[in-house]
Each structure stands twice: as C-alpha cells, then as structure tokens.
Amino acid sequence: MTENSESKNINEPPKPLFRELVVEDDEPEVTEIESLCVNCENNGITRLMLTKIPHFREIVISSFDCPHCGNANREVQSAGIVGEKGVKFELTVKEKEDLNRQVIKSEYGSFAIPDLEFEDVVGKKRGEINTLEGFMNAIISNLEILQDERKLETPEIAEKISEFIEKLEKLTEVEKPFTFVLNDPSGNSFIENPYAPQVDKNLKIIHYSRSARDNELLGFSSEEKEPETDENLKDEVLHFQTNCSRCGSPAESKMKMLDIPMFKEVIIMAISCDMCGYKDSEVKSGKGIEDKGKKITLKITDPSDMSRDILKSNTCSLKIPELEFELVAGTLGGKFTTIEGLLLDIITQLSTSNPFLIGDSVEDNMNTKLKEFCTKLKNIADGELNNVHIELDDPAGNSYLQNVYAPEVDPEMKIEVYERTHEQDVFLGIDGLKMSPAS
Known part of the structure; x- marks a missing residue:
C-alpha cells in the first residue's frame, strides 16, 4: 500500500455499515467469500452487500456464482431490528383510491381478507413493498398458476379456485367495502395513511405483545428470566x-x-x-403496569406551559383535538422531556422519518398539508398558539404531566383514572391476568 493510500484511509470519515444504494456511489461495499458449491462441490464465490431499500429496511444482498458448473443463486435477507411489539393493521377499503395505498410487508408479515375467509400462510417469507392492489393481483396470479393442470386432474378444486378468483377480482372493483388485515409479529410492516398527519378513520392499528408462538417464529426464546x-x-x-x-x-x-x-x-x-x-x-x-388506565388532559393557556415536564410512555397515545391529530401508542417510544421538546420530536418524526411523506414521489398536496400542519405544531411549541388541548391516554397508567401548582390542584389539567377495556388488556399483553393495586 502506498503512502498516499494510507493517508487517504486514515483521513476518510467512517461510513455506515448499511449504505444507501445511489447512482453516485461508485465504490459499493462488497465482501467476497470463497464458499462451497452444493451442485458440483467445488469452491465458488459468494458476494455480500449490506444496503438499504428506500421506504423499507436494511437488507443483505447475497450472490453466489460457481465458475466450474455455472451454478448461481441470489438471495435477499432482512437485517432490520425487530420491534418491541407486534403490529396488526385493519384497513376498511371503501373506494378504489384505497387500493393505491402503499403496503410494506416484512418477511414475517401475513395478510388476510376476512370477507372471503382468505388468510395468507403464516411463516417467514420474503419481504415485499407494493400497493394494496398489487398484493391482491399477486394473489390472483399465484392462484392461476397450474389452473390448466388442475382442470384436467382435479376439476372440482379448479372450479372452487376459479370461483374464489372471481370474488377476489370483484373486490378489486370495490363495489362494496371490505376489510384487509396485515399482521406482523415483528412490528416491521406498514400500511400508508394518505390523510397523515390527520387520523385515518378507515385504518385501525393495534400493537400487541407477542405470544410464545410468535417468539418462536421470530427465533426468540419464549422463556423469560426475572431481571436482577x-x-x-x-x-x-x-x-x-x-x-x-x-x-x-x-x-x-x-x-x-x-x-x-x-x-x-x-x-x-x-x-x-x-x-x-x-x-x-x-x-x-x-x-410495571398500574391496575387502571390514566387519561391526562391539559389546556394550553400560556407559553410557560411548554416548559412543563412530560413523561409519555411507550403505551401512551397523544391527541390534539383542535388539529385533529393523534399520535398512536408506540410512536416515538417512551419520552421524558418538556411539552415543547415532545412537539419538536413529533415535527421531526413527521418531516424526516415517515417513508411515505418524504422524497420526490410525494404528491405536492401531501407536502403542502404536512408543512401547514408542522407550522401549526411549531406555533404551539413557540407559545404563539394557545387554548389548545393536549390529551395523554395511557392504559398502563405510566404517563405523567407536571403539575406546576403542586401540591394544589392544577386548574388547567384534568386527570381521569379508568378501567381498561378488553382490547387495551390485549394490547398490554395482560389479557386474562388479574391486576392488583400497587402497594
């Protein structure tokens, strides 16, 4: 190695392990490994590249070639981080525009169409990004494979499959509403909300604790050890x-x-x-989890309210009714900051981290709506917009908002303690357990 090359390597800044695939990147990080060919049992070359797919996750691309027999193999494997909880999306499709929603399905994700009693096979498969219509067309294409052979060998089965294909094609015309369900125990799947940052009334998002079977699917041990x-x-x-x-x-x-x-x-x-x-x-x-849920409502009346300490747990949702905005549980994780800091984190999340709201493919009206909404949030954080309400709803009872009048009652803050619903117990993973009051 020459002196110049040594100096160049020393002065170069470190590069991320997973790099974006860009045209200007003329030096892709490719690792070559000599490995055995399963076809001829001679040695071939396996090439590995760690990269990112836009709007999806980190992946490992592997390519094997054998110069002796010509055997070749290409694979893509996920390198993403498994979420803390599983996620389930229930989308009510009411019009054809809903079929244009982008859907990210990880290799652990599966989908179902309850109206047709159809459910995808649960298990590790390849990850995909497509529109909802694209996923439904893929189902049709897969079912049509070998239909000619079935008509000759098992005409009864072929007829039932043809009837199902007709029902599925009819659903793509959206003559009446139907439900599309996407379930992913790894928490890495996603369905686009075209109304963001407003709440999508047709999309229900449920975060849940994984079962022992889910952990086994992800390769985790179902045994839990008590922390020291x-x-x-x-x-x-x-x-x-x-x-x-x-x-x-x-x-x-x-x-x-x-x-x-x-x-x-x-x-x-x-x-x-x-x-x-x-x-x-x-x-x-x-x-741990409290025996009851807690809802905290604060009316912002003064710029000094922005300096109140706030603890938003991972199980807490946040609403600003005046802006028709809702931050669902699990978003941003647990945060201990001020109200101003939390609002600025939300702005950052909306403007830089949402895969469907950034980039050249975003529609102009979506960008305009997002900028207008972020401006309103920024006005609240700067104390320029008062008489709005911030609602924290935590079924685990682990969220907190500072009472600046303590030990007196805060006239602008309302705290409600309530009994959890069955759905909230399922979300917290305590369905069937009896919670006793904390001592």
Whole structure:
C-alpha cells in the first residue's frame, strides 16, 4: 500500500455499515467469500452487500456464482431490528383510491381478507413493498398458476379456485367495502395513511405483545428470566453494547434509573452511534403496569406551559383535538422531556422519518398539508398558539404531566383514572391476568 493510500484511509470519515444504494456511489461495499458449491462441490464465490431499500429496511444482498458448473443463486435477507411489539393493521377499503395505498410487508408479515375467509400462510417469507392492489393481483396470479393442470386432474378444486378468483377480482372493483388485515409479529410492516398527519378513520392499528408462538417464529426464546435487582443500580449508569437501529453499526446503549417527584421510578435509556451520528432516548416505567388506565388532559393557556415536564410512555397515545391529530401508542417510544421538546420530536418524526411523506414521489398536496400542519405544531411549541388541548391516554397508567401548582390542584389539567377495556388488556399483553393495586 502506498503512502498516499494510507493517508487517504486514515483521513476518510467512517461510513455506515448499511449504505444507501445511489447512482453516485461508485465504490459499493462488497465482501467476497470463497464458499462451497452444493451442485458440483467445488469452491465458488459468494458476494455480500449490506444496503438499504428506500421506504423499507436494511437488507443483505447475497450472490453466489460457481465458475466450474455455472451454478448461481441470489438471495435477499432482512437485517432490520425487530420491534418491541407486534403490529396488526385493519384497513376498511371503501373506494378504489384505497387500493393505491402503499403496503410494506416484512418477511414475517401475513395478510388476510376476512370477507372471503382468505388468510395468507403464516411463516417467514420474503419481504415485499407494493400497493394494496398489487398484493391482491399477486394473489390472483399465484392462484392461476397450474389452473390448466388442475382442470384436467382435479376439476372440482379448479372450479372452487376459479370461483374464489372471481370474488377476489370483484373486490378489486370495490363495489362494496371490505376489510384487509396485515399482521406482523415483528412490528416491521406498514400500511400508508394518505390523510397523515390527520387520523385515518378507515385504518385501525393495534400493537400487541407477542405470544410464545410468535417468539418462536421470530427465533426468540419464549422463556423469560426475572431481571436482577440491586439498590446500587439507582446510582449507576449501565452500559450495554448493541447495534444502531439506523445503520446497524456497533453502538453503545446507556441505562439509568430515576425517581420522578410526585410520580414513580422510571428507567431512562439512551443510545448514540459514532458511525452515523444517530442519537435516541427512551423512557420505561420501573414499576410495571398500574391496575387502571390514566387519561391526562391539559389546556394550553400560556407559553410557560411548554416548559412543563412530560413523561409519555411507550403505551401512551397523544391527541390534539383542535388539529385533529393523534399520535398512536408506540410512536416515538417512551419520552421524558418538556411539552415543547415532545412537539419538536413529533415535527421531526413527521418531516424526516415517515417513508411515505418524504422524497420526490410525494404528491405536492401531501407536502403542502404536512408543512401547514408542522407550522401549526411549531406555533404551539413557540407559545404563539394557545387554548389548545393536549390529551395523554395511557392504559398502563405510566404517563405523567407536571403539575406546576403542586401540591394544589392544577386548574388547567384534568386527570381521569379508568378501567381498561378488553382490547387495551390485549394490547398490554395482560389479557386474562388479574391486576392488583400497587402497594
């Protein structure tokens, strides 16, 4: 190696482990490995490239070629991070425009059409990104394969398949509403909301705790170990080695236990990546799930309200009725910040992290709506827009909003404690358990 090349390598900034596929990238990071050909048992070459698919996730592209017998194989494997909870989307298709929604289905995702009693086979398959109409047309194409042979060998089965295909084709005309369900225990599938940032009344999103069967499908052990506790942990910052959720490079995660006055003990976790600069933090309750849910409503009447401390747990949803805005549970994770900080995080999430709201393919009216909405949020965060309400609804009872009048009652804040519904118990993974009041 020459002196110039050594100097170049030293001065070059580190690159992310997973890199975008761009035309200007004339030096793709490809790893070549000598490996055995299963066809002729001679050695061939396997090439691996770690990259990102826009609007989807990190993947590993592998390509094998054998120069001896000509055998070749191409594969794409996911390298994304499995979500903390599974996710289920229930979309009511009411008009043909709904068929144009973009759908991301991970390799663990499966879909169903209850109106036809059709359900996709559950199991690890290849990940796909397509429109809803594209997925339905793919079902039709797969069913039409070998239909000619079936008509000769098993005409009864072929006739039933033809009848089902006709029903499916009729659904694509959307003569009447039907339901499309996408279920993914890994939490990495998605259905587009064309009304974002407003709530999509036709799309129901359910986050749920994975079952033992789901964990087995994902390759996780279903056995859970009780965490070790130590009083000294409250005075320590724990360090863990992990991988960056953005670029996949090795990174360090830190954890600290903290007591919030007038509330409870929480665990603050933070991660920073030296490779791509990504930083994130999350807060979780250190006392488990409360016996009842909690809803907190605050009326913003003064710019000083923006400095109130707020703890939004991972199970908490947030609404701003005046803007017809709802942040569903699980979005942004757990946050311990001020109201201003949370609003700015929402703006960042909407403007830079939503795969369907950024890029050249976004329609102009969608960009305009998004900018107008972010401007309204920014006005609230800057204290320029008052008399709006912020509603926190946490079925786990682990969210908190600072009462600046404590120990007196806050005249602008309302706290409601309520009994959870069955659906909320399912979401929290405590369906069938009896919760006793915290001592």
